[in-house]
Amino acid sequence: MTVYVFPGQGSQKKGMGGALFDEFDTLTRQADDLLGYSIKRLCLEDPEGKLSFTPYTQPALFTVNAFHYLKKIKETGEKPDYVAGHSLGEYNALFAAGVFDFQTGLTLVKKRGELMGQSSGGGMAAVIGLTESEIAEVLSRNGLHRLDIANLNSPTQVVLSGLTEDIQQARTIFEKTEKVQMVIPLKTSGAFHSRYMEDVKAEFASFLDTITLLPPAIPVISNIEARPYGEEVKQHLIDQMVHPVKWTESIQYLMGQGETDFQELGPGNVLSGLIRRIQREAEPLTIEKTQPSDAVEHSVTSQTDTIENPLGSVAFKRDYNVKYAYLTGGMYRGIASKELVVKVGKAGMMGFFGSGGLKLGDVEEAILYIQRELNQGEAYGVNLVHQLNKPHKEEELVHLLLQHRVPVMEASAFLNITPALVIYRAKGLVREQDGHIKCSNKIIAKVSRPEVAECFLSPAPERIVNKLLKENKISLQEADLLKKVPMADDLTVEADSGGHTDGGVAYALLPSILKLRDRTMEKYSYAKEVRVGAAGGIGSPEAAAAAFTLGAAYILTGSINQCTVEADTSDAVKDLLQQMDVQDTEYAPAGDMFELGAKVQVLKKGLFFPARANKLFDLYRHYDSLDQIDKNVRNQIEEKYFKRSFEQVYEEVKAHYPPQEIQKAERNPKQKMAIIFKWYFHYSNSLALSGSEESRVDYQIHCGPALGAFNQWVKGTALESWRNRHVDKIGIHLMNETARLLTDRFQSMSSATAV
Template identity: 55%
Template structure:
């Protein structure tokens, strides 16, 4: 059994390909046409000193590797039994397996090299003498969780990747370890890390224009260290840009599969040296009854409305081959690709900036999509936070911004949409909408265009949070014609955008929000998700959409068990909420976090929603240790049963003013009246019941401000939106370092949640039918 190994960037050398360009002159000519320059001159002479530049190195290595492969096949008269390539070399492995042809591979590599060359402010370092676990533990302990493991080249040779400043900060940390060597590499990008998410997203879109085939011989992927799945070639190639290169495990997998001879095909002997170290320091990875992933999935294909759980073989304790679920491939591969994510996991927005820009940035660096919490914030604060986010996320990491429906102030929605369009915010989480509004539709339609193939391309994505079928139907349908016509007449959209609006839904994707913190209809995921999946399929067929609308699950997700259940139901992604409020990055007070850290699943309750007080909407809030839910519910009952403040009996009026508000009704109304728009102020003067609503709503704003500020004297009135998911999370991490919120970081806890969900699914699959 012979395996061919193809080297990647770092193996280039002046003079590589000597003799090959003459022997394969036609292919060399094809390469020159694709690249726009002479690859022979670049490799043999390099007159302009470009061979070491990523955008030139990668195509040159691909060509030389390919020609070296063709030469070896000619000389040996046989093809290998299996192939693998290190990073860039994986394209040559796919070429050898006939998954792509020479020209296609070179076009892809050319684009890949160009995208990676654009990476700035990143760095990489080789760590010698430590294993992966030791490195990860040291990074975590040192507060360097912004650094990723990029290449697992050998048991004691690992490359880490991150922002340049973090890589430099890590140097003294590793140098303190006596047995370790730390070598900073001469690169400008944080390759194979979360910081390449932007490049991954653009490359995935580029991949869509090519036809790739199922490999004819086993190709072991960098991402999984397992055989390529026949139906996931594009997804796996795209994921490679941000994922670690699991080279050591790749070789162990090949050794365990029976490969006895390894041949490095291409310039240099880097892989041959690594092979020697791996054989010396590690055992073959033997998998009994291994399932052949090159011919399809290891489990029955799911129904059309369900995402595929991407899988790989693993060795169970009993020795039988089972199905292991990979965290990075849970949910919809297309969703991860379109949004540039490592995990199909979103961090939902929390109002008043609790989902702070720091929290959203941390989520993006971890390969998650976080949404800035803009509800209740003035536009100037929102703009400042978006600016900070863009300054922090310089590597194309994903982020989104929340747009909360404001029935009292349509102009605020318009201001925010103006701001989002001005700052080129491409992804918005739409929440609390009970109907479509002109501002939301304008955001979605702005920038619509048709590509060369005739497909409608949307610049702006809306991920709509819904809990009712009628609201979901509105979001899953094209924008209402009357609303589109109104926007066109106002000059808010162009005629072309109005015409294309008929061909796509208002929401790019949909989040089913079950019972959760904040606004909630108290839905149940097990009823809500399947219903929305069927509704999605029905409306997709009715309107003839060509793209797939992904459906995610939110509400109650605080443990791996809950996340796993959502994926099994068919969710394309999951959205966490309450658990993120009790993290270091959350924009609320330490006092609130101290309260939240100790709650259990029974410590939340329901109260009226301050922003939709008159409508009877409800929010789920913290109940333990505070009086807010009881007092808020009392205020709503008074509002329902009375027409004005003057109708309240004296004892009740005194209780509310002295104990709840600690201010008189007149003082409160005087405070808020000055800030009311003229029309609203006039209405309040004429309508005593509306004036009562305004005064009562003041308490909700006041209770939120008290909580955010951490006011000890106002503690009993804290309004803290929270669901039981945090209680279940607290129980899950009890007795670990995460029991203290000061050790909870949003990227870490969500990554752990998804990884443990994958491990849980693996165990459950292995246990099926055993008892």
């Protein structure tokens, strides 16, 4: 098998191209006309010393690489089996595959070089001797959070990208690190293939919209996926600017295709050397073309690859850079842990960190961990739970998300739009050169009622926008842009589920909100469709298949992920969850919305919490103060539920409420009763998270019947034990089995129709 590879920036040298300019004189003249200078003179003589400057380097390399390829085709008369290029070289691979002609390719590269050449204040450095994971550990240990991994050139040659001062600091640290052979600063004007190229990426995307591209006639290995290009050529070229070049994995993939003859076409032999090193130090990727239906140990690690899952919206997967239209929800108090989010992200899905009920410092620590681990453009987000009586808490978290450039928010339990949501949305809005509005801060809203869905489908409320303007929390331009986009990019329709829920029926709720979406899209004439996904009750392939058949663009799971290795709750809770069935849940008051009577669904099997929580709410509804409660009932609550007196609870909670809230409670006995009763919900939640044996029957465990269905599905397999349940394996297994189920059902229906 023949593979042609094309080098990228760094391979340029004076004299490159030689006689090729005369051999391909027509194309040379085209290049001169397009560029406005002599490409031959630049490459052969470089009289003004411009060859090392990015705006000149990239067109020069593209031209010379292209001529080497055309010369090779002229000599052999045969095209290769695969093509690949390193960074800029990928444009030559696409040229070789017929995606664009020479002039179009040079036009693209010229623009790319100009934009990248404008970047300043950044740099790159190659670290030789450490693996990717070892480098990530050094970065994490030394607080070098602003550096990105830009190129994975070989198993032990990794290029870092970031601000100049951070690169210099990293160089000093890595030079003192054991096993590091060398740290080589690269001669670049900017922090290429990193987060710092986002502005360049946006401008290049606008330019690329004007160009027509064709599907590849030869398989081209993508830098950002290390797999052959699909249909989304433009998006790959756009994303390449901020994503690392997965050169090592690309070569491993090609090695796994069989006996391979790699031929480097272009100046020098840098890639040839890297390929020899990869062949010595790394194993080929083994590609699994088929998988048995009972397999549960699916993997998307460096040793295996899975067939692309066809379910869900292609646009959704593209926009969030995921392989599967599959999300995991942000379970409260970090049960959806940072480790869970990373595991999901590395598997080609998206998880939300459960920030609800956590201190800002803990959330920030989790965000930094996730960003360190998911440093190759993998998807992730953070959950924001509505704070009914504490809007400032919402804004504090939003400012943290903005500070750390968290790209996606999951908005949960909202009854309407709040200022915090509008601020997050506004700060991500930019009008691009072509007039389109780009939303960098994406909101995926969980909704279970049509009126709430309509709030998120509509632009930001004018009264909130005006208020934020007066408070100088948003700009005039942001206020104007807010009028033209919906508050959410996507809606997750949540039917009967764990946690906050209205007990909706998916078969009625999802079609209704899809129709509402269509009407709202028509009303506001949005440029981009708001997609609708499904959550609630999804714990088996049959349930997932029903969601996709109803029209869901994606699915989101919750309860089934709480009973996994990565979930940050106690083993005692996971042992209980592993044994539950579909009927083992009950509705109880929600502690954070106790006074409103909002409900959450919780585990009831073997637990007293649901009954006790409902008892407390009944007492709150019927009485105006603690003094009105029957003495025997009071004693029962203090001795059995709380394990302490009301007075002791009140003294404990006073330290956690603002003084003005306590003053209100002193004046209003009913409010004081609510504060004391709400303590039980925090207490019972803490018991469960810690696995305390103090009062096991009082565990508050949010859970829906989906987990019971999941337990039945995996009964008798390795996944029956939660200690074998990893959140990424569950997601992939569920999506692949759903695809098989739908395929079999549709084939069966087609056969029946034919008969």
